[in-house]
Amino acid sequence: MKNRIFLLSILTIGCSEPKTDSKVAIQEVIVPKKETVIDGLARPWSMAFISEEEVLLSEKDGDLLRIDLRTKEKFPIQGFPTDRMDSLHYRKADYTPGTFPARLEDNIKVTFNAGILEVVLDSDYKDNQRLYISYVSKGPGGSTTKVIRATLQNDSLQNCTPLLVALPYSHGLFHYGGGMTFGPDGKLYVTVGERLFNEDNQPEVPIAQDLADTRGKIYRLNPDGSIPEDNPDFGTDAVPGLYASGIRAAQGITVEPQTGKLWFSEHGTRQGDEINVLKEGANYGWPVITTGKYRGEAYSPEKIVGTVYTNPQWYWLQTVAPTGLTFYTGEEFPSWKNNLIVPGLSRGSLWRIRLEGETIKSMEELFIDDRQRSRKAVQSPEGKLYILTEDMKEPKNGKIIRIRPQ
């Protein structure tokens, strides 16, 4: 197929007056293609650029790695906290039938959500080598989402300091959240999932609606883990650091460069996958209101009188399982400028969303004939677009894939 359209008029250059038609207008349909840069990764979850060609990458089922994208060398980072829980070391006996559609192979639950999650660099990383990592911590009674700050020295984590532990530790290896980004205000925003698989197991006040419960919330922290004084006031009983509530399972959170707004993706139950704008103090409704359907068909939570719920900007009618989203600001695809790029686990979809303000104007699903289960879209400092993919049939062959012009 011919993908280039050239509208050319002859460029006249000479001693005479410039001609009014002496313009060259080139309009080109730039078609994206995938190029595998790195393979052999144990379900990569996130990636942070140290430089244009060097990244820190978290393998959900493996290690924190430093990777040289040119030489393809991988350097495992030493000194990861020993309380880390991953999905691989669990026995079939730990599995409660009916709680999660895991594939159980040789006592390994490969689809569970535990492991290393997001890695984010400090804005002064070059000077202080600080980084922020969210991961699943094991403790008395189960596991939970944890955020630490550390310093990277000689491929080893030093001075690991916990910033957030979403207590209590509880059972069920899913919906940890763990999405993180720095806002334009220099604060660290963290998503924590509500850790339930079936709504029938909700307490009387649902977890994500209970301001005294750490789970199902979005947090805003100072880089040292202290609570910003200008955080919204949720009352004295609320857990510290709260910024928004009513969250089910949000993995992706990112800053819109043009506006400084934060956007986040959220997983629904049956349908109900969403794209949201983060608003201070907002309640996103889960599980009281949802754009999807409950797993427990008889589940019918009471609306809480006087509560204002914030609607998503978008919800899909199909299951997408949207993950680590990013805004595209590169030059390689000029028509994608400032579009939101959203990867999805389900069917391996990759979406390009054109916005005007907070309104979604159009959505394109890319690579329909070459879907790959995608966890994260990341842009390099120079604006190259990458996605992290995994294949559940080959869970040790996840990839860094560059999306480049054909």
Place this chain on the structure above:
Amino acid sequence: MKNRIFLLSILTIGCSEPKTDSKVAIQEVIVPKKETVIDGLARPWSMAFISEEEVLLSEKDGDLLRIDLRTKEKFPIQGFPTDRMDSLHYRKADYTPGTFPARLEDNIKVTFNAGILEVVLDSDYKDNQRLYISYVSKGPGGSTTKVIRATLQNDSLQNCTPLLVALPYSHGLFHYGGGMTFGPDGKLYVTVGERLFNEDNQPEVPIAQDLADTRGKIYRLNPDGSIPEDNPDFGTDAVPGLYASGIRAAQGITVEPQTGKLWFSEHGTRQGDEINVLKEGANYGWPVITTGKYRGEAYSPEKIVGTVYTNPQWYWLQTVAPTGLTFYTGEEFPSWKNNLIVPGLSRGSLWRIRLEGETIKSMEELFIDDRQRSRKAVQSPEGKLYILTEDMKEPKNGKIIRIRPQ
């Protein structure tokens, strides 16, 4: 939002040698907007361009009209066959509850499918004023899909000659099909729906699989209604003119200009909306195989041994109700060149599909924040893109809308 990106270098024009950087590359994000050209239409179904500014338009619930797009004048065409059945003249008593989700208002079933369907001009229309119209004909026992050829003289139909009557007349005012186009071979291709709402009412040999039944098929005819000698051979019991079988409810059929291939849209039951490439003699499977779900949940048709079924190129996981599709070959949206444009009734969606060969590479839903129930996309001779829309709350205020650059 800033939608234009200019990558300009200074154009140097003078007596010296041309500079190597003396190029102007303009890369612009062209954003589509809608402009209502004509309103007050009774559910427009199709449109054929007599010239760049003059069209023949079929109103499903109204008239065949000649419309001047500049002056906005509408001229009803006289002499339409009196056997025409529309959706408006049916009494509540004719409605079998549970057979169709019609809204019954004052004894009017506004969502039924009967009426005037496609209008297509002869390739020599300027010389012979011939046109082809599909519509719903009433007769003993109900209604059916009918195609006539006629001559247009002084805004009046003359010499109406039936080319195809999908006998028998039967009950149920839905799934007539009625999509028509001329192929690059000069033959007229016609879609006829299978005229059933619930699969539980299928005969032992399902309608669309029964080659002796006219319904649920695609036909290929000479312009005079005779059967081309090179039509596929379906055996002596098959109805004349058959080109493909296994069709449920196909409204849109169009030629891909680059390849001469025909593409058609098809409505599923619950999900199962499809895009197909028309292949000679193909069986598209309905109702034996489907990408959607049956209305009758217990319905389980037997596969017919030895039958080869042709898969769609695409099926949606949501309900789209895709209608009159077209390929875009205009200049206003260079990045849409040769893309397939597919309107949908459900939620009023409009899709842009990029193909490579018969493979769908990406799909964009346009106008997400401004959905309008869309029946047809049509391109003018000069390449302007129009859509025909309707609003079920104002069924007499359908529109011709031009999609133009913002």
